[in-house]
Structure formats: structure tokens, C-alpha cells
Amino acid sequence: MxxxxxxxxxxxxxxxxxxxxxxxxxxxxxxxxxxxxxxxxxxxxxxxxxxxxxxxxxxxxxxxxxxCNILGYHTGIEEIYTSQARVMQHSCFPYAPNEAALELAKMLIEHSPGHYRKKVLFGLSGSDSVEAAIQAMRKYTKRFGVVSFKYDYHGSTGLSQPASGFGLDKGIFPHSKYFRHFNFPVTLQQEEKTLEKIEKAFQTGTVGGVLVEPIQGDAGIVVPEQGFLYSLYQLAAQYDCLFMVDEVQSGMGRTGKLWAIEHYGIEPDLLIAAKGLSAGYAPISALVGRQEVIDTLDPAQHLFTYSGHPPSCKVATFVLDRILKDNILxxxxxxxxxxxxxxxxxxxxxxxxxxxxxxxxxxxxxxxxxxxxxxxxxxxxxxxxxxxxxxxxxxxxxxxxxxxxxxxxxxxxxxxxxxxxxxxxxxxxxxxxxxxxxxxxxxxxxxxxxxxxx
Ligand SMILES: Cc1ncc(COP(=O)(O)O)c(C=O)c1O
Missing domain, CATH: 3.90.1150.10 (Aspartate Aminotransferase, domain 1)
Structure with missing residues (x-):
């Protein structure tokens, strides 16, 4: 060479x-x-x-x-965005449904893992959809505790920042016993230790869910030990804890499957998508997951003026369709x-x-x-x-x-x-x-x- x-x-x-x-x-x-x-x-x-x-x-x-820009540049998606913007740039989903958002929600539900009834909550960034997942998890389980991992990155907002494992929340939020970070195991030995520690945390009865990147991104592309995620998933189920998967970076085809969690045969309770969802054309994110969990949030507990923004939803539907149909995976x-x-x-x-x-x-x-x-x-x-x-x-x-x-x-x-x-x-x-x-x-x-x- x-x-x-x-x-x-x-x-x-x-x-x-x-x-x-x-x-x-x-x-x-x-x-x-x-x-x-x-x-x-x-x-x-x-x-x-x-x-x-x-x-x-x-x-x-x-x-x-x-x-974010998963399909490159000059993709023609500009036209999808503008053709919707020309007829209706924004109608505010919280006050009135729009078809672009409904179509995208249906598609996300159909193409996300989980053989159960699902719903979608739209957001504008990975951070706020992680926030939605933790909010819904807390209301559903009536437990505040979140288990996540060192050097995970989940976002920059009130719940997503302390859930991240970089310590960026220091000096902003008081230390909370409800956010526990564990080593992300890459060997069998580490896996056993981590699972043991997490089980102890579950046994306190304060943890409502696990939040995990299937492959850590900002931590430096860390792939967990092969069996870890499935064992964690089973352990979470054993203690009635929800399994929340952050696919903000690993999703939308990045790993060769639409969602990285599909490599592991796991049906997460909640899945978070953002970044590549719009191929970089619009700030949009989504939480997809079990209907009964998502619907524990009351009206207006998780909504934004721009949730379900029509041009952004049209774009995301188009991007999903392209990934699924164009042999991209x-x-x-x-x-x-x-x-x-x-x-x-x-x-x-x-x-x-x-x-x-x-x-x-x-x-x-x-x-x-x-x-x-x-x-x-x-x-x-x-x-x-x-x-x-x-x-x-x-x-x-x-x-x-x-x-x-x-x-x-x-x-x-x-x-x-x-x-x-x-x-x-x-x-x-x-x-x-x-x-x-x-x-x-x-x-x-x-x-x-x-x-x-x-
Ligand atoms: C795995 C993961 N989760 C969440 C986020 C936060 O997303 P956003 O910056 O869109 O809020 C990021 C951003 O880098 C991420 O990589």
C-alpha cells in the first residue's frame, strides 16, 4: 500500500x-x-x-x-422541505394536527423495534427527547432513578445532562443520587462486574429505568461486550425497570440497521431518535415507545411550539423512506x-x-x-x-x-x-x-x- x-x-x-x-x-x-x-x-x-x-x-x-447529514449534500431534500413550507410552514401541532407529523409518527412506529402498541412524542433535539424518555419513565414507574454509563452523552438539558456521563452538569445541578453512572463494559469480566453493580442499584427500588447508547458515540465509539445489552435488558425487565435506548447518534442506518439496538435482538420500551432523522435539514427528534408509558405524561408535560413542524416531518419521512428503500443499509x-x-x-x-x-x-x-x-x-x-x-x-x-x-x-x-x-x-x-x-x-x-x- x-x-x-x-x-x-x-x-x-x-x-x-x-x-x-x-x-x-x-x-x-x-x-x-x-x-x-x-x-x-x-x-x-x-x-x-x-x-x-x-x-x-x-x-x-x-x-x-x-x-446528522447522513445522505450528504445537495440531496434534493431541499425541495421536500420547501414544497411543504410553501403550502404550510407551521401550524403548531399542540393546537392542531397536521398530516406530515401523523405520517411520520406512523412510519416511526412501524419501523421501530417492539411488538406492542407504540406512540410518538416529537421534539426538536436529541436532548429534549431524552428528557421526554426520562419524564415518561419516572411517571410510569413512579421511580426517579436513572441508570446510565460513564462517558455516555445524552444531551444538554435538565435531565439529559445529569444522565450523561461526562460530568458536564457539575456546578449547575446539585448532585443527585437519582443519576447513577456505571462503567460501560467491553470485556466479559467488566460485563459481569457492571451487571452486578447495576443489580444492586435496582435492588434499592429507586431505579425506574436504564438509559443506554447501544454503541457509545462521544465516548469514542465504544462497542459493548456482545452479550451485555441483552443481559442488561433482561435484568431491567426482572426489576420492572424500563429499557431506554438513545439512538440519537447510532440510529437512522448508521450501523447498517435502521436502529443499532436491532443488532442485539432487543425491543426497548423507549427509543430516542434525532440527528440523522432529518439528514441535517431540520432540527427534529422523536421519542418512540410503549403507548402506556408515553401516555402517562399529561397534556403539555412534554410539548414544544415547534413539535411536529410540518416541513421537518415531511423531510424526516422522506429520509426514512430513502434509507429503507434505497439499499443504503x-x-x-x-x-x-x-x-x-x-x-x-x-x-x-x-x-x-x-x-x-x-x-x-x-x-x-x-x-x-x-x-x-x-x-x-x-x-x-x-x-x-x-x-x-x-x-x-x-x-x-x-x-x-x-x-x-x-x-x-x-x-x-x-x-x-x-x-x-x-x-x-x-x-x-x-x-x-x-x-x-x-x-x-x-x-x-x-x-x-x-x-x-x-
Ligand atoms: C447519543 C446522543 N444522545 C443525545 C445527544 C444530544 O442531541 P442534541 O445535541 O440534538 O440535543 C447527542 C448529541 O451529540 C448524542 O450523540
Missing amino acids: ANKLKEEKKVPILPGPKSIKDIIRTEKYIGRSNYVGLYGIAIASGDKNYIQDVDGYWYLDCLTGAS NSVVKRGENLKSKIKDIQSKYPDIIKDVRGVGLMLGIELNIKNNPTLTQTFCYLCLQRGVFFGYFGPHNNVVRIEPPLTLTEEEVTTVTDVIYQVLDIIAQNKVSGEVTEAVKKYCLGIGMTENK
């Missing part, structure tokens, strides 16, 4: 001047909590699976606007397997740099060995960016490269990704990272600083 590498072309130092202007304006106008900033580049447009920054540089998009499986196996090959040549390659479908992660270089992941990703591939970097120590491209990734683009990874590892392995790059990484690659590391 090495001899197939393209010659190093002259690569730009990023961000370019227009992006830098936008960083200055961001610092001036936007509250610090609203951005974490990966590289400092400002994005202007997109086409197919590529995005362009304001300075005119193009990148193969492996972050997809935080895993098969393609995700094929491309995902190929990409992962190629990166694993690369890992075997750079075992000191790449610690692990993991994930399912097109939800992949490369864990780097940051022991001797805490900013290795940022440097790696920055060097890839210079060569036209846009990755995110996540994990508790910014140690994992996240690969979540559009589900429409082509075979040729798989090769582009692996060629660039190869080139960049070569630079890192030969200690050829320039001072300019190191400087830019220090200045612009902020990443998600974990509160516990500050």
Missing part, C-alpha cells in the same frame, strides 16, 4: 484567512458554551459527500455535521466492513500509534496511543484535514478519531480515507510534523475539553 501513496502535494495551513475572521467573530458574539471547535475552519457549503470551507478548501466529510454494512478492515491493516503497520480500531457499519473509531503525546489525535486529524478528510475527535481524553461519513460513502471514498490515514501516519511515525502544524493544533484544535480534565 505504501508504494501506492500519492506524492505529498502542497497542503494548506489551516484555518485559512476567512475562517480566522469567523473565529474572531465567534469569540466576540457567541457564548463559549455554544462551541467546542475542532479545527477553526468555518464551513460554507457541501456537495455530495464533501464540504467546503469559507476559504474554498474541500473536504471529504467524515463528521457529517455531528452525524446494505451499502453501509459493505463500506463499513471494508473501511474497518483496511484501517486494521494500517494499524498492523503502526501498532505504536493506533491502539484500537472499532465500531459497526459507518460508526467507526480509531483510538490513538496518546501516552507520550496528549495532542496526538488532534495532530492526526489536523494533518488529515490538510489532506482533504474531515474527521471528528472525541473520547474522554480526545483520544479517538470518529469516522461517521454520509451513509452514501462510495468505495472510491473509502480508498481516499485510507490513503490519507496512511500518509498522515507516515508523517507522524517519521517525526515529520512541522512546527507550523504543531502551532495550529495548539491554537485551533480545541476539541471537547472534558470538565474532569480541567
Whole structure:
């Protein structure tokens, strides 16, 4: 493979001047909590699976606007949105039903796991739909306790933030015994320990439900030990606790099934969808689940002015239909397997740099060995960016490269990704990272600083 590498072309130092202007304006106008900033580049447009920054540089998009733009750009979905907006942009579902929302709800019910009567509650973000799940769980079980996992990310609101396992709620909410975070097990031994501890929590009689990402996303693409989720599901049922699955990142075909939980043969009581639900065209989310649980919430306990927004619902129905009909799921499986196996090959040549390659479908992660270089992941990703591939970097120590491209990734683009990874590892392995790059990484690659590391 090495001899197939393209010659190093002259690569730009990023961000370019227009992006830098936008960083200055961001610092001036936007509250610090609203951005974490990966590289400092400002994005202007997109086409197919590529995005362009304001300075005119193009990148193969492996972050997809935080895993939302699952069908790429210039998809034609613009027309779906505007054709509905032209006849009725908003009618406020809380006051009057609209057909677009009803059609989407029916489709979500039909295409989500669970052989029982289901209903839908619409929202605007992953966070608020997680909120809805916890609200409904609490009212239904009459128990406040939520079991979730370290480094899970569930959102930024009153219930979703403390349910997350990053400690971002510190200093905002008083510590609550009702949110318990457990290690997310990746080995059989860890699984046994975790289940034991969770069972003890269940035995207190205060826990009403488990909230889990089937594959942790922001934690750094962590795939649980194979049997864990099913055992957890059975344990929850044994203690009459609800099983709530957060598919905000892993859903909508990302792992090769419409919902990641389908890999595990589980029928969750509640399922949360957002991000890719609208392929990035509209802020919309949904909670789908057992009718009797969802209907414990009283009128107006979970509604928003924009819930069931007609153009957003029309778009989401179209996106679901495309994923189910266009052979996209098969393609995700094929491309995902190929990409992962190629990166694993690369890992075997750079075992000191790449610690692990993991994930399912097109939800992949490369864990780097940051022991001797805490900013290795940022440097790696920055060097890839210079060569036209846009990755995110996540994990508790910014140690994992996240690969979540559009589900429409082509075979040729798989090769582009692996060629660039190869080139960049070569630079890192030969200690050829320039001072300019190191400087830019220090200045612009902020990443998600974990509160516990500050
Ligand atoms: C798994 C998961 N749940 C919930 C959320 C929160 O979604 P939102 O940012 O739309 O509120 C995210 C966002 O990154 C997520 O990845």
C-alpha cells in the first residue's frame, strides 16, 4: 500500500484567512458554551459527500455535521422541505394536527423495534427527547432513578445532562443520587462486574429505568461486550425497570440497521431518535415507545411550539423512506466492513500509534496511543484535514478519531480515507510534523475539553 501513496502535494495551513475572521467573530458574539471547535475552519457549503470551507478548501466529510447529514449534500431534500413550507410552514401541532407529523409518527412506529402498541412524542433535539424518555419513565414507574454509563452523552438539558456521563452538569445541578453512572463494559469480566453493580442499584427500588447508547458515540465509539445489552435488558425487565435506548447518534442506518439496538435482538420500551432523522435539514427528534408509558405524561408535560413542524416531518419521512428503500443499509454494512478492515491493516503497520480500531457499519473509531503525546489525535486529524478528510475527535481524553461519513460513502471514498490515514501516519511515525502544524493544533484544535480534565 505504501508504494501506492500519492506524492505529498502542497497542503494548506489551516484555518485559512476567512475562517480566522469567523473565529474572531465567534469569540466576540457567541457564548463559549455554544462551541467546542475542532479545527477553526468555518464551513460554507457541501456537495455530495464533501464540504467546503469559507476559504474554498474541500473536504471529504467524515463528521457529517455531528452525524446528522447522513445522505450528504445537495440531496434534493431541499425541495421536500420547501414544497411543504410553501403550502404550510407551521401550524403548531399542540393546537392542531397536521398530516406530515401523523405520517411520520406512523412510519416511526412501524419501523421501530417492539411488538406492542407504540406512540410518538416529537421534539426538536436529541436532548429534549431524552428528557421526554426520562419524564415518561419516572411517571410510569413512579421511580426517579436513572441508570446510565460513564462517558455516555445524552444531551444538554435538565435531565439529559445529569444522565450523561461526562460530568458536564457539575456546578449547575446539585448532585443527585437519582443519576447513577456505571462503567460501560467491553470485556466479559467488566460485563459481569457492571451487571452486578447495576443489580444492586435496582435492588434499592429507586431505579425506574436504564438509559443506554447501544454503541457509545462521544465516548469514542465504544462497542459493548456482545452479550451485555441483552443481559442488561433482561435484568431491567426482572426489576420492572424500563429499557431506554438513545439512538440519537447510532440510529437512522448508521450501523447498517435502521436502529443499532436491532443488532442485539432487543425491543426497548423507549427509543430516542434525532440527528440523522432529518439528514441535517431540520432540527427534529422523536421519542418512540410503549403507548402506556408515553401516555402517562399529561397534556403539555412534554410539548414544544415547534413539535411536529410540518416541513421537518415531511423531510424526516422522506429520509426514512430513502434509507429503507434505497439499499443504503446494505451499502453501509459493505463500506463499513471494508473501511474497518483496511484501517486494521494500517494499524498492523503502526501498532505504536493506533491502539484500537472499532465500531459497526459507518460508526467507526480509531483510538490513538496518546501516552507520550496528549495532542496526538488532534495532530492526526489536523494533518488529515490538510489532506482533504474531515474527521471528528472525541473520547474522554480526545483520544479517538470518529469516522461517521454520509451513509452514501462510495468505495472510491473509502480508498481516499485510507490513503490519507496512511500518509498522515507516515508523517507522524517519521517525526515529520512541522512546527507550523504543531502551532495550529495548539491554537485551533480545541476539541471537547472534558470538565474532569480541567
Ligand atoms: C447519543 C446522543 N444522545 C443525545 C445527544 C444530544 O442531541 P442534541 O445535541 O440534538 O440535543 C447527542 C448529541 O451529540 C448524542 O450523540
